[in-house]
Each structure stands twice: as C-alpha cells, then as structure tokens.
Amino acid sequence: MPNRTLILSVAVTLSLWNVAQPVMGQALVPYTPPLNSEQLEQTGLGLLEEAAQLTRFQQYQLAVPRAELATQLIPENYQAWALLGSLYLQLENLDKGIELLQKASNLAPKEAGVQFILGEAYFKKGDYQKSIQSLETALKLDPNVPGALFDLGNAYYKLGRFEQAILQYEKAFAQEKSLWPAINNVGLVKYEQGEIDIAIAKWRQAISVDPKAAEPMLALAVALYKQGKTEEALSLGEAALRLDSRYANFDYLKENLWGDRLLNDTQKFLATPQIQKTLIQVKDTQPQSR
Known part of the structure; x- marks a missing residue:
C-alpha cells in the first residue's frame, strides 16, 4: 500500500x-419547452x-x-x-x-x-x-x-x-486496528531517528496485522541485516520480494516515504547475492507483456 x-x-x-434522482419523466415531445429553475x-x-x-x-x-x-x-x-x-x-x-x-x-x-x-x-x-x-x-x-x-x-x-x-x-x-501502514510508518520514522530496535518492533507488529504485507517485511529484513542477523533477514527479504517485487524499486520506496538511512541500508541488502538471485527468479516468473 x-x-x-x-x-x-x-x-x-x-x-x-x-443526490436524488430527477423526478421528471423523459417523454418524447415535438418541441423543447423552456426550462424553469426547478x-x-x-x-x-x-x-x-x-x-x-x-x-x-x-x-x-x-x-x-x-x-x-x-x-x-x-x-x-x-x-x-x-x-x-x-x-x-x-x-x-x-x-x-x-x-x-x-x-x-x-x-x-x-x-x-x-x-x-x-x-x-x-x-x-x-x-x-x-x-x-x-x-x-x-x-x-x-x-x-x-x-x-x-x-x-x-x-x-x-x-x-x-x-x-x-x-x-x-x-x-x-481507531482502525487493521491499518498496518500506520504502524509501518512509525517504524520508518524511528529508523531515520536511529532507533532501530523500536522500528523493528513496529514492523513486526505491522506484519502481525497483515502477514502478507510486503513493505514491513522488507523493512524488517533490512534492519535485521543491519544488525547482523543475516539468516532471518535474507529469509524475510526473499519472502517480501516474492510477495511484491516493486519494493526493489527505489523510486517506489521513496514514494512510500522510505528515508535516506533506510534507503542506504536497503541498497546494501538488495545487492547481496541471495537477494539478487531472488530478484532474477521473480522477474523470470512474471508474465511477459504481449
């Protein structure tokens, strides 16, 4: 989202x-009468x-x-x-x-x-x-x-x-407990402020609301990779990109309010051989336009 x-x-x-539907009938007449204000x-x-x-x-x-x-x-x-x-x-x-x-x-x-x-x-x-x-x-x-x-x-x-x-x-x-992007965006803010542990907690919370939400899943993967938790990070990153490969596009990430700190770390994460392999696989499985 x-x-x-x-x-x-x-x-x-x-x-x-x-608005109310007009109450007047649409009868055929041989001339157009002048219309009043009503x-x-x-x-x-x-x-x-x-x-x-x-x-x-x-x-x-x-x-x-x-x-x-x-x-x-x-x-x-x-x-x-x-x-x-x-x-x-x-x-x-x-x-x-x-x-x-x-x-x-x-x-x-x-x-x-x-x-x-x-x-x-x-x-x-x-x-x-x-x-x-x-x-x-x-x-x-x-x-x-x-x-x-x-x-x-x-x-x-x-x-x-x-x-x-x-x-x-x-x-x-x-007000709306299904609105995971709100919690996701708190994570975005916290990451830019250097509070990575809080950001991670928020992204985990967003995923608990919607387990197929690719954005917090990838953000969490990047944060965990930054902390050296490579195995979990790569697993989450692969899952996120298979759900929605648009999140490998930096313009799309910027549109989604990803800040400079997170973008820089995402660039490093996406450059890893395992994630690069996943992106090639995702691209190969996408339907070709005719």
Whole structure:
C-alpha cells in the first residue's frame, strides 16, 4: 500500500454526493419547452448522479463533462464542484482540481469531506503545510476518520515533524486496528531517528496485522541485516520480494516515504547475492507483456 498516496479517494468520498434522482419523466415531445429553475435543478442533479456513477467505475473522462454541466445548472450545489474537483485530481490536473474544490469549500465551509479531498490535493501538489491545514480543519469537523489521521501523519512526515507524524499514525491505528501502514510508518520514522530496535518492533507488529504485507517485511529484513542477523533477514527479504517485487524499486520506496538511512541500508541488502538471485527468479516468473 503506497504510503504517499492518501487513503481517502474519490471512491470513498462519493458519499458526499448523495443526490436524488430527477423526478421528471423523459417523454418524447415535438418541441423543447423552456426550462424553469426547478427543471434545471432536477436536470443538474441527474447529471451529477450520472457523473458519480461513472466515477464509481473509474470512468473519469466520461464523468467530467457531466459534472461540468451540473456545476452550470446547479452552481450553488457544493457537491457538484467537489465531484468535479475530485475528477480533475484523478486526471492529474491538480491546480484545476484545487480551484474547483475551493469553490466547494466556499459553498460548504463546514463540510468535512471537502476538506479531506483538499488535503489530498495539496499533498499531491507537494504543499504539505496546506495539506495539514485542510486535514486538521476536516478532523475538527469529523475526528473519527483514521484514513485522514494517517494522511495527516504523512504530511507531517514530509515536513520532518516526526513526533507529530507519529502521534497521528498512532491515533489512526487506535481507531482502525487493521491499518498496518500506520504502524509501518512509525517504524520508518524511528529508523531515520536511529532507533532501530523500536522500528523493528513496529514492523513486526505491522506484519502481525497483515502477514502478507510486503513493505514491513522488507523493512524488517533490512534492519535485521543491519544488525547482523543475516539468516532471518535474507529469509524475510526473499519472502517480501516474492510477495511484491516493486519494493526493489527505489523510486517506489521513496514514494512510500522510505528515508535516506533506510534507503542506504536497503541498497546494501538488495545487492547481496541471495537477494539478487531472488530478484532474477521473480522477474523470470512474471508474465511477459504481449
């Protein structure tokens, strides 16, 4: 699970747009009558519902024009602006997405869901301070969202505010005991601070939550190898890479918030002959693209 990527997503935040289906029938008529404000609203709500349905199926390109038209027909509806902004985030147009989400926020300043998505947008843009501000605002409105606490911890981590990051990770895990990435990330912080034994304990705890979680398994392997516990380290490392070979990619590790100290030690670990042999085997067993 990439720790850089926020857990809150369009799929989760679709609960924002609990819109009603239009009540008007779609009868064929020989002419187009002028639409009154109620008809425009019902049409806009119908388009918003269609856009939301398409979003659930990740049909973002198809959803955008419907959501855009919905914002024109129901410009005071914050859900339309929030959905459209979220769609632009999915299409990697961060500036446009943030602009539209700000409109939604202005219309509904006490809507926690909008602030959660804004926090995601600012994080993706690399503006971690604004991400923190949006997430903290959202959590004041709705404090029981473990994914948002995890996201807030990641933003603090990126700013080097490690103790605050740990506090948020621990809060997130206290709310959701299956959220192993939160405990995993505490280990990442502790390793960078030189507290290797604590990091090891956290990674073992994460693995106890999900025995097939490749990330804490590889991190634990690297830490044990650093301590000279070669046999256990190599065994764990092989298992982790067979579960998910992406963790041999340093760009992927950086995306997952692995710090310099851990990356340097991982480079040495991955260079060992046994791990190199495992990586060749994993590559050979992967299906070839046609």
